[in-house]
Amino acid sequence: MLHITKLFPGIVANDDITLQLRRGEIHALLGENGAGKSTLMSVLFGLYQAEKGEIRKDGKPVKIMNPNDANDLGIGMVHQHFKLVQCFTVLENIILGVETTKGGFLQKDEAKKKVMALSDKYGLSVNPDAKIEDITVGMQQRTEILKMLYRDNEILIFDEPTAVLTPQEIEELMAIMKNLAKEGKSILFISHKLNEIMEVADRCSVLRRGKYIGTVDIKDTNEQDLSRMMVGRDVKLVVDKEPAKPGKPILQVQGMTVASKAHSNNAVKNVSFTVREGEIVCIAGIDGNGQTEFVYGLTGLEPLVSGSLTLCGQDITKSSIRSRSKLLSHIPEDRHKHGLVLDYSLEYNMVLQRYYDPKFLSGGVFLNRKAIREYSNRLIQEFDVRSGEGSVTITRSMSGGNQQKAIIAREIDKDHQLLVAVQPTRGLDVGAIEYIHKALIKERDEGKAVLLVSLELEEVMNVSDRILVMYEGELVGELDPKTTTTEELGLYMAGAKREEVRA
Amino acid sequence: MRERKSFIELPFVQSILAALLCILLGLLIGFLVLLAINPAGAGEGIMAIVKNFLTYPSVPAQLKYLGNTLVKASPLLMCALSINFCYKTGLFNIGCAGQYVVGAGACLYAALAFKMPWIVCLLLAVVVGGLWGCAVGLLKAYANVNEVISGIMLNWIGLYLVNMLLSLVKDSASPYTQKVASVNQGAIMPSLGLSNLFSNNKYVTIAVPLAILIAILIWVVLNKTKFGYEVQATGFNKEAARYAGMNEKRNIILTLVIGGALAGAGAAFLYLTGYEEWSVTQSSVPAMGFNGIAATFLGALNPIGTIFSSFFIQHITSGGAYLDKSVYPSQIADLITSIIIYLCGFVLFFKLALNKSISKRKEKKS
Numbered sequence: 001m002l003h004i005t006k007l008f009p010g011i012v013a014n015d016d017i018t019l020q021l022r023r024g025e026i027h028a029l030l031g032e033n034g035a036g037k038s039t040l041m042s043v044l045f046g047l048y049q050a051e052k053g054e055i056r057k058d059g060k061p062v063k064i065m066n067p068n069d070a071n072d073l074g075i076g077m078v079h080q081h082f083k084l085v086q087c088f089t090v091l092e093n094i095i096l097g098v099e100t101t102k103g104g105f106l107q108k109d110e111a112k113k114k115v116m117a118l119s120d121k122y123g124l125s126v127n128p129d130a131k132i133e134d135i136t137v138g139m140q141q142r143t144e145i146l147k148m149l150y151r152d153n154e155i156l157i158f159d160e161p162t163a164v165l166t167p168q169e170i171e172e173l174m175a176i177m178k179n180l181a182k183e184g185k186s187i188l189f190i191s192h193k194l195n196e197i198m199e200v201a202d203r204c205s206v207l208r209r210g211k212y213i214g215t216v217d218i219k220d221t222n223e224q225d226l227s228r229m230m231v232g233r234d235v236k237l238v239v240d241k242e243p244a245k246p247g248k249p250i251l252q253v254q255g256m257t258v259a260s261k262a263h264s265n266n267a268v269k270n271v272s273f274t275v276r277e278g279e280i281v282c283i284a285g286i287d288g289n290g291q292t293e294f295v296y297g298l299t300g301l302e303p304l305v306s307g308s309l310t311l312c313g314q315d316i317t318k319s320s321i322r323s324r325s326k327l328l329s330h331i332p333e334d335r336h337k338h339g340l341v342l343d344y345s346l347e348y349n350m351v352l353q354r355y356y357d358p359k360f361l362s363g364g365v366f367l368n369r370k371a372i373r374e375y376s377n378r379l380i381q382e383f384d385v386r387s388g389e390g391s392v393t394i395t396r397s398m399s400g401g402n403q404q405k406a407i408i409a410r411e412i413d414k415d416h417q418l419l420v421a422v423q424p425t426r427g428l429d430v431g432a433i434e435y436i437h438k439a440l441i442k443e444r445d446e447g448k449a450v451l452l453v454s455l456e457l458e459e460v461m462n463v464s465d466r467i468l469v470m471y472e473g474e475l476v477g478e479l480d481p482k483t484t485t486t487e488e489l490g491l492y493m494a495g496a497k498r499e500e501v502r503a
Numbered sequence: 504m505r506e507r508k509s510f511i512e513l514p515f516v517q518s519i520l521a522a523l524l525c526i527l528l529g530l531l532i533g534f535l536v537l538l539a540i541n542p543a544g545a546g547e548g549i550m551a552i553v554k555n556f557l558t559y560p561s562v563p564a565q566l567k568y569l570g571n572t573l574v575k576a577s578p579l580l581m582c583a584l585s586i587n588f589c590y591k592t593g594l595f596n597i598g599c600a601g602q603y604v605v606g607a608g609a610c611l612y613a614a615l616a617f618k619m620p621w622i623v624c625l626l627l628a629v630v631v632g633g634l635w636g637c638a639v640g641l642l643k644a645y646a647n648v649n650e651v652i653s654g655i656m657l658n659w660i661g662l663y664l665v666n667m668l669l670s671l672v673k674d675s676a677s678p679y680t681q682k683v684a685s686v687n688q689g690a691i692m693p694s695l696g697l698s699n700l701f702s703n704n705k706y707v708t709i710a711v712p713l714a715i716l717i718a719i720l721i722w723v724v725l726n727k728t729k730f731g732y733e734v735q736a737t738g739f740n741k742e743a744a745r746y747a748g749m750n751e752k753r754n755i756i757l758t759l760v761i762g763g764a765l766a767g768a769g770a771a772f773l774y775l776t777g778y779e780e781w782s783v784t785q786s787s788v789p790a791m792g793f794n795g796i797a798a799t800f801l802g803a804l805n806p807i808g809t810i811f812s813s814f815f816i817q818h819i820t821s822g823g824a825y826l827d828k829s830v831y832p833s834q835i836a837d838l839i840t841s842i843i844i845y846l847c848g849f850v851l852f853f854k855l856a857l858n859k860s861i862s863k864r865k866e867k868k869s
C-alpha cells in the first residue's frame with residue numbers, strides 16, 4: 001500500500017500511509033483508538049476507496065473497488081465487529097457468497113467436507129451445523145477465519161481479533177496465526193495488547209492520528225518502546241494506588257440466583273457478597289461462567305429467580321432499571337447491543353442515561369440542545385473521545401475504542417454510588433487503559449464502590465482491592481491481589497480450587 | 504480541515520432527489536403500460552393523470568378541483584403520519600387502515616345517529632382510532648404478538664363492525680350512509696372562509712390546515728422532545744433503550760395509541776366534510792391506510808416530507824379520474840396510479856443508488 005490517504009467528514013483518517021507486507025510474515029498494526037487502523041484495512045479490503053495512493057500486489061498495481069475484488073486477489077478480513085448472519089449456521093456463513101451449486105441447488109456436503117478438512121488442519125474447531133446466535137464469540141471468530149481460508153485467501157487481515165477472546169482462546173489463535181504464516185500466508189494483525197504483538201509478530205507498523213510513524217522489527221524492540229512510539233509519551237502499564245480504605249457497605253447481594261437463557265440450569269447460583277464504599281471489587285472468571293447474567297440481574301435487565309439486592313440501604317431486588325440507575329452506573333459488556341444507539345449522534349448518546357434530567361430539558365418536555373451540546377463537549381474534552389465531527393458525529397462512524405470511551409465518560413460522570421464496569425477496557429489502547437484505570441481508582445478514592453467484571457488477569461491483579469472468582473455461576477474464592485499469584489487465580493478460575501465465600 | 508459538504512451531499516437534498524426520481528420512473532412505467540394497451544391515447548392519458556385539476560382551462564375550475572384534491576389529501580396525510588410515527592419506534596403500523604375505518608365509523612355514527620356537533624364527532628374518531636391502536640400495542644407489549652398480524656386482523660374486524668354499525672344510519676335507497684350535510688349540518692367541519700379561496704368548494708374546511716399543522720407538530724414531537732428521543736432510540740436499538748431505563752412497553756403502547764388517533768382523525772377529516780359517504784356493503788378496507796405507507800416512504804420518513812408526498816399521491820390518484828374512459832377501461836386509472844404509488848416506496852433504494860454514483864463521480868475527479 002503506497003501513500004494511502006483517506007478522508008472522512010472532518011478528519012483525515014489515513015494521511016499518506018505506506019505499508020509493505022511480506023509473504024509469510026505477521027505484520028502487526030499498532031495505534032491509538034481512532035488512529036486509522038480499521039480504516040486502512042478497510043481500504044485494502046475494498047470497503048472504502050482511498051482518495052489518494054495506490055495498492056500493489058506482487059509489484060503490480062491493483063484496483064480494489066469492493067470486497068469481491070479483494071477476494072479475487074486473495075485478501076480476506078476478520079472485522080473488529082464480526083459480520084456473520086445470526087440466523088444462519090456456521091457452514092452457511094462460511095460458504096455465503098461462494099456457494100457451489102448444481103442445477104440451482106446448494107452442494108452443502110462437498111462444502112462441509114472442505115470446511116472440516118480446513119478445520120482439522122488448522123485446529124479451528126467449530127460445529128458447522130450450529131447457528132451463529134447460539135455459539136460463543138470464540139467460535140464465531142473461528143468461523144470468520146475459516147471463511148477466509150475457505151476462499152483460499154493468502155493475505156489475511158485480523159482487526160482486533162483478541163479483544164473479545166478469553167486468554168485460552170487467545171493462545172490458540174496465536175498458534176493458528178503462526179501456523180498460517182509458516183505456510184506462506186501473510187497476516188496483518190491489529191491489536192492493542194503489546195504482549196501479543198511481541199509474541200507473534202515479525203514486524204510492527206505504528207500509526208498515530210492518521211499518520212504513519214514507522215515500522216520496527218519485533219526482535220529489536222520492547223513493549224515500552226512500542227507504546228512510546230504509539231502514544232508519543234511514556235505509558236505506565238501498571239498504575240500506582242494507595243491501599244483501599246473500605247467504609248460502609250454500598251451493595252449487598254444475598255443468595256442471588258439468575259436463570260440462564262442457554263440452558264435449563266441457573267446461570268448464577270446462590271451468590272452472596274458485599275461491596276463497600278472506597279473499594280474496587282473484581283469478579284474474575286473465564287467467560288461464560290455466569291458473569292454476564294449476574295450483571296443483568298444486578299442492573300435489572302433480567303429478573304432474579306431468588307435472592308435479594310440491597311443498594312445503599314434500599315432493597316432494589318424488584319426495582320426498575322430507571323430507579324436503580326439513580327444510584328448505579330453501568331458500563332455494559334456489549335457496547336453495540338446495550339451501550340449505544342449507533343444511529344444517534346455522539347451528544348445524544350452522551351445523555352442516554354439522563355436525557356430526562358431537568359438540566360437537559362426545557363419546559364419539562366423539550367430537549368435542551370444547548371445544554372446537551374455543552375455537556376457532551378465537556379465529556380469529549382475530559383475523556384479525549386476522538387471523532388470526525390465532535391458532538392454531532394454519528395456514533396456508528398466512530399472507531400470502536402472511541403465508542404467505548406464515550407460510554408465510560410457517560411457512566412463515570414453520571415451521579416452514582418456504585419459503578420458496575422464490565423470489561424471496561426475492551427478494545428482500548430494502552431494510553432486509554434491507563435486513563436481508565438486511574439479513573440476507576442479515583443472513583444474509589446472519592447468513596448464510591450466499584451464492581452469490576454473482567455476477563456483480563458492483568459487488569460484484575462492491577463486494579464482491584466479484592467477478587468471474587470466466579471465459576472459455573474458460583475463464587476468459588478475470595479482472593480487478595482497483594483498476596484495471591486496469577487497462577488493461583490488461574491486455578492480458581494478453572495475450577496480446580498475452591499473455598500467457601502460468605503457475604 | 505472541515506470540508507464543506509456540497510449541496511448534493513446534504514441528506515434532505517438527496518431525499519428530495521430520490522423522491523423525484525421515483526416519481527419520474529413511476530410515470531415512465533405507467534406511460535409504457537398505457538402504450539402497450541393502446542398507443543394512440545398514451546401520451547394524452549399520462550398527461551391527464553399528471554395534470555389532474557389543471558385539465559380545466561379556467562382558473563376558478565382549477566381552484567375548485569385543487570380543493571377536492573386537498574380534501575382527500577388531508578386524510579391521506581394523517582394516515583401517513585400515523586405510519587411514520589410508529590415506524591420511528593420500529594413498529595410497522597399496517598393496522599392504520601383499520602384505525603382509519605373505526606374512526607370513520609365513530610364519527611359518522613355520532614354525527615348521524617346522535618346529531619353531535621363536529622368537534623365531538625372528531626374527538627370520538629380520535630378516541631376510537633386510538634383504542635384500536637391500543638389493542639395492537641397491548642398485544643405487542645404483553646403477548647409479543649407481531650403488530651403486522653394483529654393489525655391486519657383488526658383491519659377486517661373493524662371493517663365489518665363499522666359496516667354493521669353504519670347500516671343503522673344508512674340511506675334507505677342506496678348502500679351509502681345518509682348525507683351528513685343534510686341530516687346534521689352541525690357535524691360538518693367549519694370552513695372559516697377557506698371554501699371561498701377555492702371557488703366556493705364547500706368541502707374545503709379547516710381539516711386541510713389542521714392536517715398540515717399536525718404534521719408539523721409530529722415533527723416537533725419526534726425531533727425536539729423527550730418523548731421523541733425515547734421513541735427514536737427504541738426504534739434504532741431496543742436493547743439500548745431498555746438499558747437506559749426507558750419503559751419499552753409503555754412506549755410501544757403509547758406510540759400505537761397516537762398512531763391510531765392520527766388515523767382516526769384522518770377519517771374524520773374526510774367524512775366530516777361531507778365529501779363522501781360510507782358504503783356499508785364495501786368488502787375491502789379503504790386504500791387510504793395503505794397509500795399512507797407509500798406516502799410515508801416517498802416523504803423520506805419525515806413528517807414535513809409527507810405533507811408534500813401525500814399531496815402528490817392524491818394528485819395522481821385524482822388525476823386517474825381524467826383518463827379517457829373511451830380509450831382505456833376504467834380500472835386502468837387505478838392500475839397506473841398504483842404503479843406510481845408502488846414505485847414511491849422505493850425512495851430509500853434510490854437514495855442509496857444516488858449516494859453511490861455521487862461518491863464514484865467524486866473519485867473520478869480526484
Ligand SMILES: Nc1ncnc2c1ncn2[C@@H]1O[C@H](COP(=O)(O)OP(=O)(O)OP(=O)(O)O)[C@@H](O)[C@H]1O
Pocket residue numbers: 008009011013031032033034035036037038039040080386387388397398399400401402427
Ligand atoms: N465510516 C466513517 N465515517 C466517518 N468517519 C469515520 C468512518 N470510519 C472511521 N471514521 C473516523 O476515522 C477515524 C479512524 O477510525 P478507525 O476506525 O480507523 O480507528 P482505529 O484505529 O481502528 O481505532 P480503534 O482502535 O478504536 O478501533 C476515527 O476518528 C473515526 O471517527
Ligand SMILES: [Mg+2]
Pocket residue numbers: 037038039080159399400401
Ligand atoms: Mg478499529
